[in-house]
Amino acid sequence: MQTQAGDDLIERIRTHSADGDVVGPAANDLLSELFKGYPVENLGRLLHSGDDATVRTGTWLLSELGDLAAPMMAEVPALLAHPLRQVRFFAVEVVLMNGDARHGSTIAQVLKLSEDPDDAVRWKVLQFLDAASTDQLAAGASFLEAGRLRELADWLVLQETHGPDPRGVVARLEAPDPVTRLFGAAAAARLSDEETSLLEHAATVEDGEIRSFAQERLSEPR
Incomplete structure (x- = not known):
């Protein structure tokens, strides 16, 4: 059930990426699901969506997860080079919380x-x-x-x-x-x-x- 809820929220964000009234609450609900155990790897659907607004939301979620975002560190180099400044901004926080000698x-x-x-x-x-x-x-x-x-x-x-x-x-x-x-x-x-x-x-x-x-x-x- 939890996985279904997270999947639905991701699809809502992808479908309505330009509508802040939809994306804001959906992103907050998804963040709660992630803290409850929804797999962080599923954020790859947002990060690889090809839509800048969706990538921004996905990166924000990573930046809010602290060390729970560690499994997604391989995604961060592309985010640090993203043309959208908010994506680069949030990606820096992900590195601060999860970067170590391997990175x-x-x-x-x-x-x-x-x-x-x-x-x-x-x-x-x-x-x-x-x-x-x-x-x-x-x-x-x-x-x-x-x-x-x-x-x-x-x-x-x-x-x-x-x-x-x-x-x-x-x-x-x-x-x-x-x-x-x-x-x-x-x-x-x-x-x-x-x-x-x-x-x-x-x-x-x-x-x-x-x-x-x-x-x-x-x-x-x-």
Whole structure:
């Protein structure tokens, strides 16, 4: 019966993908079914539908499932490269919750999205860089080609494996390159549990995205 309910919801989403009044409640009901044990693999019907709106709904569901989405990690590289920004955004969350040493190339894709033209996606990547484990970051960095992004990723890992570099954080926060500033902000946030001065500095920089992120992090309860 549970399988039938989930199947029906998937077909409803596929059939009415452009109707938010139908898809919204159906997606929430499907999420409940997934938490009850409906096979997450069945979301492949949404992800491979060929319809952008349906793929977006499927990716949102994955992003809400936490580690229950792990069996679908093989689908994530395509989602991270999807033309729809919401799909890329939600896919980053899936990697954060499920990526490990086996998914280094997928994590590297997330790191590359620090260069994404969409500000919402870059914001999500910054949240990833802040929240990801050191092992996740190291796994992703190892799959990056030599160059600026690899250097930034390696440097971010070194902040925890070899001790913080406050001057380096400040220099990156004030760099002319926006990607460098993003990694500087991530370092400031990751170090803020013990020292908030770097994050406080990030909250004053000219870059509006970095400033807003830092201000939001500083406002979180500690």
